[in-house]
Amino acid sequence: xxxxxxxxxxxxxxxxxxxxxxxxxxxxxxxxxxxxxxxxxxxxxxxxxxxxxxxxxxxxxxxxxxxxxxxxxxxxxxxxxxxxxxxxxxxxxxxxxxxxxxxxxxxxxxxxxxxxxxxxxxxxxxxxxxxxxxxxxxxxxxxxxxxxxxxxxxxxxxxxxxxxxxxxxxxxxxxxxxxxxxxxxxxxxxxxxxxxxxxxxxxxxxxxxxxxxxxxxxxxxxxxxxxxxxxxxxxxxxxxxxxxxxxxxxxxxxxx
Amino acid sequence: xxxxxxxxxxxxxxxxxxxxxxxxxxxxxxxxxxxxxxxxxxxxxxxxxxxxxxxxxxxxxxxxxxxxxxxxxxxxxxxxxxxxxxxxxxxxxxxxxxxxxxxxxxxxxxxxxxxxxxxxxxxxxxxxxxxxxxxxxxxxxxxxxxxxxxxxxxxxxxxxxxxxxxxxxxxxxxxxxxxxxxxxxxxxxxxxxxxxxxxxxxxxxxxxxxxxxxxxxxxxxxxxxxxxxxxxxxxxxxxxxxxxxxxxxxxxxxxxxxxxxxxxxxxxxxxxxxxxxxxxxxxxxxxxxxxxxxxxxxxxxxxx
Numbered sequence: 041x042x043x044x045x046x047x048x049x050x051x052x053x054x055x056x057x058x059x060x061x062x063x064x065x066x067x068x069x070x071x072x073x074x075x076x077x078x079x080x081x082x083x084x085x086x087x088x089x090x091x092x093x094x095x096x097x098x099x100x101x102x103x104x105x106x107x108x109x110x111x112x113x114x115x116x117x118x119x120x121x122x123x124x125x126x127x128x129x130x131x132x133x134x135x136x137x138x139x140x141x142x143x144x145x146x147x148x149x150x151x152x153x154x155x156x157x158x159x160x161x162x163x164x165x166x167x168x169x170x171x172x173x174x175x176x177x178x179x180x181x182x183x184x185x186x187x188x189x190x191x192x193x194x195x196x197x198x199x200x201x202x203x204x205x206x207x208x209x210x211x212x213x214x215x216x217x218x219x220x221x222x223x224x225x226x227x228x229x230x231x232x233x234x235x236x237x238x239x240x241x242x243x244x245x246x247x248x249x250x251x252x253x254x255x256x257x258x259x260x261x262x263x264x265x266x267x268x269x270x271x272x273x274x275x276x277x278x279x280x281x282x283x284x285x286x287x288x289x290x291x292x293x294x295x296x
Numbered sequence: 297x298x299x300x301x302x303x304x305x306x307x308x309x310x311x312x313x314x315x316x317x318x319x320x321x322x323x324x325x326x327x328x329x330x331x332x333x334x335x336x337x338x339x340x341x342x343x344x345x346x347x348x349x350x351x352x353x354x355x356x357x358x359x360x361x362x363x364x365x366x367x368x369x370x371x372x373x374x375x376x377x378x379x380x381x382x383x384x385x386x387x388x389x390x391x392x393x394x395x396x397x398x399x400x401x402x403x404x405x406x407x408x409x410x411x412x413x414x415x416x417x418x419x420x421x422x423x424x425x426x427x428x429x430x431x432x433x434x435x436x437x438x439x440x441x442x443x444x445x446x447x448x449x450x451x452x453x454x455x456x457x458x459x460x461x462x463x464x465x466x467x468x469x470x471x472x473x474x475x476x477x478x479x480x481x482x483x484x485x486x487x488x489x490x491x492x493x494x495x496x497x498x499x500x501x502x503x504x505x506x507x508x509x510x511x512x513x514x515x516x517x518x519x520x521x522x523x524x525x526x527x528x529x530x531x532x533x534x535x536x537x538x539x540x541x542x543x544x545x546x547x548x549x550x551x552x553x554x555x556x557x558x559x560x561x562x563x564x565x566x567x568x569x570x571x572x573x574x575x576x577x578x579x580x581x582x583x584x585x586x587x588x589x590x591x592x593x594x595x596x597x598x599x600x
Contacts, residue, residue, distance in 0.1 A: 057571075064359065065435060072434045072441050084448040096538035103540055111380050168379055168549065170533045172439065174372035175381035176549050255534045289440035295534035296447065 078289075089293040102229055102254035105166045110237060111177040114169070116244035119216060122208035122264055130207075135248035140232070144203075144269035147194035154234070154248055160184045163231050171258040172290065181252050183233030187226040189268075195222060199270035203277055204251055207264035210284070218262035219274055219282040219292070220253055229254045232265060257294040259285040335595055340503055342591035347469065350460040351586055357453040358563060360445055363433040365560055366426075367442030373418075373426030375557055379548035387554060390417045392424030400424065450528065457521055464517075473505060474514050480507035496577045499595050516566050520559055527556040 071077040121127075130138055135154055143149035164182040171177075190202075202225050206216040224230060233252045234241055241247040246263025253260050260283070274280060279287030286292045343351070374389035376382060386405070390413070393403045402418020404411045414420075420428035429435040433445050464470040487508045490496070497506050505513065529535045530542040530552035546552040574582045578592075585591035 061359075062430075065363075065430065065433070068360070068363075068433045068445070069435055072438075072445075078441070078444060081444040081448040084444070084451050087451055088447060092532070092534045092538070096534055100537040102533065102537050103543060105379070109379065112382070115383075168533070170531070170549065171372070172443070174368065174531075174553060175374075175376075175383075176379060178380045255537050257533065285440075289444070291443070291447075296529070296532035 085291045085293050088291075088296060092293075092295045096255075098223070099228060100255075102167050105168065105178050107166065107180070109178050110166060110180055114177045114179045114236065114245065115171075115175070117171060117173075117258065119208040119210065119263070120244040122206075124207065124209060127207050127264070131243065131247075138248050138266070140249060140265060141267045142189060142193045142270075143267070144271050145196040145199035146190075146270055147196065148192075150193050152189065157184050157189070157232065157249070158234060160188060163228070164235075165229055165231070165252075165254070167229065167252070167254045169258050169261070172285075172294070180235075180237045181231065181233040182235035182238075183231035183249075183252065185228060186230045186232055186251070187228070189232065190222075190225055190270075195270050198272050200272050201270070201274055201282070203269045203271055203274070203282075204262040204265050205267040205269065206262050207266050214284065215278075216262065216264075216284045217278055218251065218260055218284065219277075220251075220260065222270065224253060224255070227253070227255065255295065257296075259283070259290060260294050337595060338593045339590050340593055341589050342503075342585045343589050344467070344469070345589070346460065346463045346467075348586055348589060350456055350463075353452065353456045357449045357456065358567065360433055360449045361453060362560060362564065363431060364442045364445035364449070365556075367432040367434065367437075368439060368446060369557065370426045370432060370437060371439045371442075375554040376550040377547065377554060378550055379543070381550055390426035392419040450525075453521075454525055457517075457525070460517070474510055474517075476507050476510045476514075480510060483507050494576060496573075499593065502577075502593050512566065512570075516563070520562055520566070524556060524559040524563070527552040527559060531556065 138154040140152045140154075140157065141149070142152065161184070162182050163185050164180065166178060166180045169177050169179060186202075199222050201219045202222055203217060203219045206218070208216045210216065220230070230251075230253045232249050233246075234249055236242070236245050241250060246261075246265075249265045250263040251261050251265060271277070274282040274292075278284065281287045282292040283290075372381075373391065374381070374383070374386040376386055387407060389405045391403055391405070392400050394400050400414075400419050401412055402414040402416070402420065402424075404413040404417045416428055417426060418424070423429075423437075425437060432442070434441050464474065484507055487506055491508055496502070526542065527546055529539070530546050531549060536543055536549065542552070543549060546555055581592050
C-alpha cells in the first residue's frame with residue numbers, strides 16, 4: 041500500500057538523518073583531536089582582534105554602572121587562594137611587605153610597594169565582569185591606573201606585551217600568569233585594583249592587587265599580581281601562548 | 297485567476313489524479329514519475345548558484361554553531377535578564393541535583409517551575425551536564441574548544457550572510473522571490489489553512505514561494521539571523537565599549553545572552569519545520585533543486 045511506502049520512506053529518512061548527524065558529530069570530535077584542525081579554527085582569533093580593534097576607538101570606555109547595580113555576591117572563580125607559605129606569610133602581615141616589580145623592556149625597572157601604590161591617585165569604577173563561562177557580575181573597583189605606573193618606568197618602544205606574574209600556583213605546580221598588549225595597559229579603565237566594593241580585596245578576589253581590564257573577559261583579570269614584565273614576544277614564557285588559560289586553549293585576545 | 301487544487305503528497309489516495317498511470321508505463325521524461333498527462337511535469341531552474349552555495353554553507357554553520365553554542369551554554373547553564381547574573385534568580389537553569397537518597401536527577405527550572413529532565417537535560421549518560429553529549433561540539437565537556445568552533449563558524453556565518461544579502465538585493469532575488477506581494481498577504485489565511493492540512497501548492501503555483509514560505513525565509517534571513525549575530529556581539533565586552541547602544545536595545549548583557557539562546561531555539565524550530573516541509577513536498581526533488589538548481593514541477597492533477 042502506498043501509505044505504508046510513505047511511512048517506510050519516512051522511517052528511512054529519519055534513520056538516514058540520524059546516522060548522518062552521528063557521523064558528523066564523530067567527525068567534529070575527530071577534527072577537534074587532530075593535530076591540524078584546531079590551528080585552523082584558531083585563525084578566527086586574529087580576525088576577531090583585527091575587526092574589534094578596527095571598530096573600537098582606543099579609549100572607548102566600558103559601561104560604568106551605579107551603586108544600585110552592584111551584584112550582591114561577586115563570585116570568585118579560578119584560584120581562590122594561592123595556598124603557598126610565602127603568600128600565607130604576606131596574609132599574616134596584612135600584605136604590608138607586598139611589592140610589585142615592573143621590569144623587562146623599560147628604562148627604569150622599579151619595585152613598587154603596596155603602600156606606594158595606594159598613595160598614587162586612584163580610580164574607582166563600577167563595571168561588569170564577564171566570565172568566559174557566560175555569567176556577569178558587577179562590582180566597584182578601586183585601584184591605580186596601570187598607565188600611571190608604566191609612565192613611571194618608561195616602556196621602551198620595543199615593548200609589545202605586559203606579562204603579569206601572579207602568586208598563585210595550580211594543583212600541578214604551574215604558576216598563573218597573564219598578558220595584555222601594552223597599548224591596552226594605557227586604557228583609562230585598566231587598573232591594578234586593591235579594593236572591591238569599598239573594602240580591601242579579599243583573598244578569593246586576588247588580594248592584595250589584581251588587574252582590571254574591563255574590555256576583555258574575566259580570565260584576563262590576573263589576581264595576586266607580584267611582577268609585571270614588558271616583553272617583545274610571549275613565545276618563551278610559560279606555554280608560549282601568553283597566559284595560564286591561553287596555554288590551555290583559550291584565546292589570548294579575549295574580546296568576545 | 298484560476299484556483300489551484302492542492303494535493304497532499306503524504307496521502308496519495310486522496311490525490312485528484314485525472315489519469316492514474318499504469319504501473320508498467322515507462323517514464324516519459326528523465327528523472328520523472330512519468331504519467332500519461334499532456335506535459336505532466338516541467339523542469340525549471342529554481343535556485344541560482346549563489347543561493348545554493350549560501351544555503352549549504354548555512355547548513356554547515358548552523359549545525360556547528362548550535363552544537364558548539366550548547367557546549368558553551370553548558371559552562372554556565374542558566375539564563376538571566378538585565379546586565380548581571382543573580383544566581384538565586386535565573387529565568388532558566390538546567391542542573392544536576394542530588395536527592396536525599398543519593399540519586400542524581402537532571403532538573404530544568406523555567407521561571408521558578410522545576411521539571412525532571414533526567415536523561416536529556418541536566419543529567420545524562422551518568423554525567424552532570426546541561427545538554428547531553430550528543431547535542432554538543434565537542435561531545436565532551438570542553439569550553440575552550442567549543443568557543444574555538446563557535447567563533448570560527450560565527451565568522452563564516454556572518455560573511456556568508458553578508459554576501460547573500462548583497463547578492464539578494466543586487467540580483468533582485470529579494471524583491472522578485474522573497475518579498476510578499478499584496479496578493480500574497482491577502483492569501484495568508486488560506487495559506488495557513490492549507491499548511492495545517494499539509495496541502496502544498498502544485499503546478500505553476502509551486503514555481504514560486506508561497507506566502508508563508510516567503511515570510512519564513514525573510515523572517516529568518518533578515519530578522520532572526522541579524523538578531524542572533526547582534527546578541528552574540530552584545531556578549532563581547534569589547535564591542536560593548538564600541539557600540540554601547542547594543543546593551544541598551546537588548547536590555548543588558550545577560551538579557552542579550554538569553555535572547556541569543558531563544559534565537560538559537562527559534563533556528564532549531566525553523567530547521568525542523570523546514571526539513572519536514574522538504575520531506576513532505578518531495579524530498580529528492582527539493583534536495584536536487586538545492587544542489588543542481590533544477591526543480592521538477594508536476595502539472596498532473598492541477599487545473600490550469
